[in-house]
Amino acid sequence: MDKQRIITELQSHGLRLVEEVGASGRRGGAGPSDHKAVTVDGTTVMVPIFTDTAAQSPYTATLSTTEQVMLECAGEAIAPIEFPKQPKFYSLTTADGIPYWKIALLHSHDVLATTVLQTCMRYRDPATACQFCAIEKSLDADRTIARKTPAQLAEVAEAAVRLDGVKHMVMTTGTPNTSDRGAAYLTECARAIKARVDLPIQAQCEPPDDFAWFARMKAAGIDSLGMHLEAVDPDVRARIMPGKATVPVEIYLEAFTAAVEVFGWGQVSTYLLAGLGDSLETLTSMCDRLIDLGVYPFVVPFVPITNTPLAQQPAPSSDFMFALYQHVGDRLRRSGMASADIKAGCAKCGACSALSTFESKSSECTSTNRYDAAALHV
Structure with a gap:
């Protein structure tokens, strides 16, 4: 299994810690809540560990006989992993x-x-x-x-x-x-x-x-600015984020345009949380539009957080995320926009998403012909 697939599936399914290894994760708060930083083949990502989904994940971390932390899937050793020190x-x-x-x-x-x-x-x-x-x-x-x-x-x-x-x-x-x-x-x-x-x-x-x-x-x-849409479809926004939904997407787009003029092309970004209800087509269309404006669309899998109204909302499937990453990564590559060029911020870090691993990978297999797009609604 390649690193892209491992990271994508880890962030959708979460990681079940069979033994307490590494530093403690983080519960609640803003940003990547209920997550733990995990380094897979040199790439550090934030992986859910305290969620109901993670408790059922096929991915587990255990200590091997050499005291190395080993990532396993359904009991099969996949790759050695590391946890950053405190x-x-x-x-x-x-x-x-x-x-x-x-x-x-x-x-x-x-x-x-x-x-x-x-x-x-x-x-x-x-x-x-x-x-x-x-x-x-x-x-x-x-x-x-x-x-x-x-x-x-x-x-x-x-x-x-x-x-x-x-x-x-x-x-x-x-x-x-x-x-x-x-x-x-x-x-x-x-x-x-x-x-x-x-x-x-x-x-x-x-x-x-x-x-x-x-x-x-x-x-x-x-040095850089983030203004986060999270969701795109008006009905999804009204249901999931009723207060923020009173600020229409068009106002965000106007703000993005003004911000790019100040911070520069590629130095403005937005979070898009896949799994709140937006279809693959809705997300990819918005990402195309954002990139045309000079905004980096940081697509991230939604992770249900304990003790929130969406605690039981399922995370998006890894197939949905893989299709989304393929499309956005290819679009970023063709535009010349890259997370590494952002001066600071979540998209530069990239740990909450596998998107950066798709930026430089040219693929002839697009999201719509690799998967059944009609089935990829979450």
């Missing part, structure tokens, strides 16, 4: 006694990630909350703090670079009830970080009402 900066605390790991976390093996505001105006109201979101779960469990100050973020970023060789940083935010949608605070935080350490930064937020914020964010030291 970073050194986790052992430090701020002057006021807050552990660094409550301020920012290591994602994959060289990415520092933080949610600068761990609350969201949509989260507490079922009529507006994104059904897949767990942003305040880690706050409720006392694994983070509600608001990370610019000074705290700068302190932790400097240590992560110095002690653990972190290469870039992701700053996301819950959506505050302000017209800038968090852009103002992200700008303030980025300015403080860049004054302390030379570290590429991606900021992530909903489109601000005033697109002039893009230039302000860039001037503060933000």
